[in-house]
Amino acid sequence: MQPRTHVTLEDVARAADVSLATASRALNGMRVTPQLRDRVLAAAEQLAYTPNAHARALAGASHRTVGVICHDVSDPYFAAVAGGVMRIAGDNDLLVMLASTFRDPEREIAYVSMLRAERAPAILLIGSGFEDARWERALDAELKPYLDGGGRVAVVSRHRSLKVDSVLPENRAGAAAMARALLDLGHRRFAVLAGPPALTTVADRLGGFRDELTKAGVSLDPADIMEGPFTRDGGYRAMTELLARGLTATCVFALTDVMAIGACAALRDHGLSVPDDVSVAGFDDIPIVRDLTPPLTTVALPLQQLGEKAMELALTENTGRRRRILRMGGEVVVRASTAKLN
Amino acid sequence: MQPRTHVTLEDVARAADVSLATASRALNGMRVTPQLRDRVLAAAEQLAYTPNAHARALAGASHRTVGVICHDVSDPYFAAVAGGVMRIAGDNDLLVMLASTFRDPEREIAYVSMLRAERAPAILLIGSGFEDARWERALDAELKPYLDGGGRVAVVSRHRSLKVDSVLPENRAGAAAMARALLDLGHRRFAVLAGPPALTTVADRLGGFRDELTKAGVSLDPADIMEGPFTRDGGYRAMTELLARGLTATCVFALTDVMAIGACAALRDHGLSVPDDVSVAGFDDIPIVRDLTPPLTTVALPLQQLGEKAMELALTENTGRRRRILRMGGEVVVRASTAKLN
DNA sequence: CTCGGCCCTGAATGCGCTTTCAGTAAGCGC
DNA sequence: GCGCTTACTGAAAGCGCATTCAGGGCCGAG
Missing domain, CATH: 3.40.50.2300 (Response regulator)
Incomplete structure (x- = not known):
């Protein structure tokens, strides 16, 4: 009950009377004698052990949390696109860090920086950019080292000067x-x-x-x-x-x-x-x-698809040398709000 | 340009010709000779250094990413509540990990587990629960060790048997x-x-x-x-x-x-x-x-407020011994979809 | 019965950072 | 000018985990 004290792998290993390495392997599904594996799993279960994602990421295991930045989740447009993003993320066991910038460029850049700090393997930018080109350049400056560091970026409905994969409405x-x-x-x-x-x-x-x-x-x-x-x-x-x-x-x-x-x-x-x-x-x-x-x-x-495709772009390697660009939608749907002029 | 290679604090320290400890202190705003601080800051800037949030979290610095779980971001109800959550999160320089369960209990529990693994300091559960009481118990089992470990949980529009702070609609x-x-x-x-x-x-x-x-x-x-x-x-x-x-x-x-x-x-x-x-x-x-x-x-x-208050609850210590419960809304707004019966 | 080989286990290393802890230089009073 | 306090800096430990590298048990073959 002491605050901030978590069960660690070492605790599990000790409880199961195996080494730390064995416990790690058992939990990660690598080859371990069934009997030992069971002991470890039982101990983990019993102690309500949850691996520390930070330690794990630090130790080299890939991190399964991607970042998504949009203007405002409560806007129906973004909500719909985000829905698509979430669906694909869920299917891939990914957590999504969603940030709302409320159209504040400074905040958007700060979020990219935070996502960079989180070592998110991918960042999605959803929505049209800034009115001021200087901010766009500042964003580029923030994105550049991320891309160079192996980060993946995809955008929806947003032109970028950097070479990033895009999903663009027609x-x-x-x-x-x-x-x-x-x-x-x-x-x-x-x-x-x-x-x-x-x-x-x-x-x-x-x-x-x-x-x-x-x-x-x-x-x-x-x-x-x-x-x-x-x-x-x-x-x-x-x-x-x-x-x-x-x-x-x-x-x-x-x-x-x-x-x-x-x-x-x-x-x-x-x-x-x-x-x-x-x-x-x-x-x-x-x-x-x-x-x-x-x-x-x-x-x-196809709003949901916009999000889905962007997520898929961000999740798959771009083997070509050019940025991938998907153009979608654009069909007119005539409903009753427009009438023939007589 | 080599993939997955990031600039580390050590690189910055070396570039600024100071020790790692000094670099860390300079970056974190602790007392350092101005001249050294400037050297460090300049080096960091120049190398586009971004601290590794994982290493940082591991080393004990508190982690600024909270978790939010809802049924579906694209539903206007959740979108509005999420909007409020985002606002408060933004004001507090917090990143939000948002997960959509699509009403799948298994997924919800998995998300809590992931959030636990991320050592998120707080988790928000938004929306009514499951139809099956067994799932509720399973969720409790997942939440319990989180709370015991010092995690904060707040819920919106959702009764829980565990002692968690709640924002409840009337x-x-x-x-x-x-x-x-x-x-x-x-x-x-x-x-x-x-x-x-x-x-x-x-x-x-x-x-x-x-x-x-x-x-x-x-x-x-x-x-x-x-x-x-x-x-x-x-x-x-x-x-x-x-x-x-x-x-x-x-x-x-x-x-x-x-x-x-x-x-x-x-x-x-x-x-x-x-x-x-x-x-x-x-x-x-x-x-x-x-x-x-x-x-x-x-x-x-007051949908947005629901989210705001929940976030605030999750962010402030509950000093009392009882769970905090906020009840909100409930006023009838009569508009034109209802008419007097004649 | 003995030796080589294989597979599994455990000790140890390192990921990048924060944070003691100890050490050193500077500053002060006498 | 000497000794002491004060104020920074640097070395090192450790956060929790994955993983490499040896070591040891077991097997089959000779």
Whole structure:
């Protein structure tokens, strides 16, 4: 009952009356006389022995705890991706150290450093990066020695200058497809709820959307593009602002579903109906949007798979000389939040 | 560039031309001649040195990685609670090892064991327990030596026979309050979407609801109680089954919001309107239900706070001799998914 | 019956770090 | 200028485990 005193392998060995080495071997399933093995196992069981993972890692056994860094676990997007990560981790008997940065670059770098200290065999970075390129460089500086030391890094939905394996959503193609779908519905006047333009996710989605519009001879007035944080409230406020300015668009494209949800709420609070008055479309296809009224038209991303694939990338050796890049998703799912323009 | 080779403290010491002990002290902010300290710090910086957390933990320095076990991070309920946990963890420079059990008892116990092996100073268990009491005992057996070894355990929404600090939602009182609210609306015939009755969460919510109904002279027909997993699809299927049997209730109480969402979808697919044809109420107040159409009437739980408080409990010494128990939430929030019965 | 060979066991080493413990140089008063 | 305290520094021990290296028992073969 004395605090911080743990049963050690030596205790087990003594209880089983064998040497430390034998006890270690018995517990690790190496060849040992069955009778001795049983004695050791019984002693371990009886003493409620748990090997010290630190000692084990220090002594050279590989460490089974990987690191995952995301912006915010409570965001449905990250929660879904994290779900996939967890599934693969669980299947491989891995523990996951999950860190939420809350979009604080400093914190993200600190977490990488901690994960490096933990000698995590792999680190996953989930989500778009920082608005400031200096932070990206600082992150690179932290990642570099980790990679050089044999660490594995994989990212989801995030461009990196370093050679790391990536799982990337089809942001540009998906947004373009959405543009076509909305044009097909007859819309010609659009508003976009965007995020910080420095994020590649924003640049790609916005770019893909705008370019496709341009191809069709439709232009996107900069005044119809509202920036805001990638949150429900960010969407709500951006939409409200757009409304205050006098909305001329017949269709609003939010760069993330979460923003779209906020936008719908703002429209509703403004007495407008979706899709009768305004069509709304999102991006990501987080699980809940199916159950909204009306269900949200969006660009589908296989969120759970994004996490699964990233974990798999991080777990398998990259034998090639180039970074592996998986592009996924991007199909438009038309639901009831968008209507034909009559 | 040789794999798995890390810069060690010894390398730093050599580079700074000081002893290992001095290097350690300089890095840990103990009193060292400024000049030496600078040399050490510079060398560390230059070599991109990261202390080995394992060696450090082994050598006695306290370890700053706590464990959190939940059923599924991608469930909005857990995601929200985890968000609170992460916030407090971040504020305390703690790394969180998050494990998803996917409701597999064996896996949960394995995770506790791994966390024990990691010598995590604290373990948080989030979510209702197992249906089978034998698993609960097995978990106790795993937890016991951890507690004896000085480990701290806190649970959220989960009764335990062991003396551990707890954050408990006001399940019984909340459900009772919901019953009153629904009775006040004029409803007399109810259906309940429940989960496995062995879970205390289910027993408390169902019990509180039923008892309050009984007080008002209203009885709950067992045939109107449908069990199902605590998931969206569980709610959908349970509701569908109820509908297939011929629904007589005017109001459906789902024991979790996630189930309520499924129920609403089933009703809609069945051509029924909420709340015009059937009122629906939930429990938990996960963030999204505010944005549903109609917004869901539910029993509010301060989900993020649940996580925050649990983390705080786990981080502070329990000086008293009794386990600390925090009861939170339980207020009914009436929204548009429930209507007055005319 | 004896010797070589094999397999299993136990003693000892080292992983990287923190932390005594002892030692040395500097600083002070007389 | 001498002896003593004070303040750092450096050597070394040890955290708990995996693992290497010898040593010893047992077997079969000669």
